[in-house]
């Protein structure tokens with residue numbers, strides 16, 4: 001019996017990126033069938049993998065030992081009805097496999113009797129041949145294949161993954177993500193950087209409507225009154241009210257920058273993080289009932305104590321209620337002065353936005369160059385985090401050209417580079433000769449036509465960079481920039 005595993009789960013089992021697997025498939029070192037990997041092929045292609053040392057198993061062991069507090073314990077497990085449905089499905093799988101094995105065993109007994117019957121009136125040669133066949137079957141049934149223990153470990157891990165998470169494919173965009181713990185489909189999508197349409201997050205507006213194409217979803221929040229019976233009968237459900245019971249395919253709209261409406265909300269300051277005398281981060285918390293909906297790379301207007309300013313968001317939409325802004329202290333920018341002198345935790349800040357279309361081409365699998373000038377690092381940081389969640393880009397190179405404020409989040413960038421095989425961080429020291437620095441960068445990319453470039457800096461810096469990158473072969477439509 002062949003056992004096939006979907007590519008998305010293989011990434012989790014072997015702890016590699018989807019891109020790395022696709023490279024192996026393209027290079028002929030991993031065979032797939034219909035987007036699935038056969039178990040023996042998986043064992044062949046990853047002989048070094050440690051199938052019995054998996055983070056998911058360890059997590060479950062910890063849960064079993066009640067090492068977590070009650071809240072974490074509840075968050076780590078799926079909703080109890082979803083968990084029951086997944087276990088029921090697993091039980092069905094087990095029962096079907098057992099029934100099949102019983103059937104095979106019956107066929108073998110029947111074959112054994114048949115051989116006895118046939119043997120009676122046969123010549124010595126035929127009896128010998130039948131005896132050899134029987135011995136062959138008995139020997140092979142008794143032999144344990146060398147990879148049996150590994151195969152068993154892979155299947156056991158895959159089963160655990162299936163209990164703990166469900167895989168979601170969105171049509172027509174083709175986005176994919178996993179729903180883990182007791183998340184709704186909407187929460188899981190946002191966490192994975194997939195910008196699905198939504199409004200209230202609590203079942204009242206109906207903007208998160210989606211249609212189930214295959215698989216099963218379960219209502220985990222009671223509210224779905226905005227749906228008519230005819231819609232429900234047609235498989236329409238609310239992403240903010242439902243969790244996925246098993247792997248599902250759904251039809252839903254993935255929002256672009258133009259689809260997101262202007263919002264106004266009062267956020268609270270969680271903390272002010274001063275990196276150095278020139279740059280500080282403002283960490284805001286949106287109200288529980290009104291998260292800010294935005295795409296990575298967009299900006300917002302902030303107002304407090306009668307002054308306001310317009311800044312890029314440095315956090316990722318996957319961070320739920322948390323919004324981070326990085327602000328350069330500038331004479332004449334009253335809000336920046338206020339940040340350094342008067343704002344403190346628990347103060348209220350009015351937020352308006354989002355603005356701008358400096359967002360990720362999220363269907364692109366091309367390699368990416370992120371070019372950050374000074375505090376232009378803020379929207380770039382948001383885009384990088386989004387790109388990491390999507391896990392589609394072939395490679396990501398971050399060039400951070402420091403201004404007087406330096407590489408104020410150097411450790412974070414180095415941590416990204418340490419953690420990800422396809423991420424490279426190249427800091428460039430402050431220099432008055434930006435043109436020479438940029439000229440050195442472009443010469444490292446003889447194949448610029450293959451890249452997407454996202455750049456954030458002052459208008460003058462961006463103008464120099466754009467003309468150099470285009471001159472060295474970057475297609476004009478692949479230059480995406482935002483000035484501050």
Ligand code: FES
Nearest residue numbers: 199200201203206
């Ligand atoms: S977001 Fe409003 S109903 Fe789901």
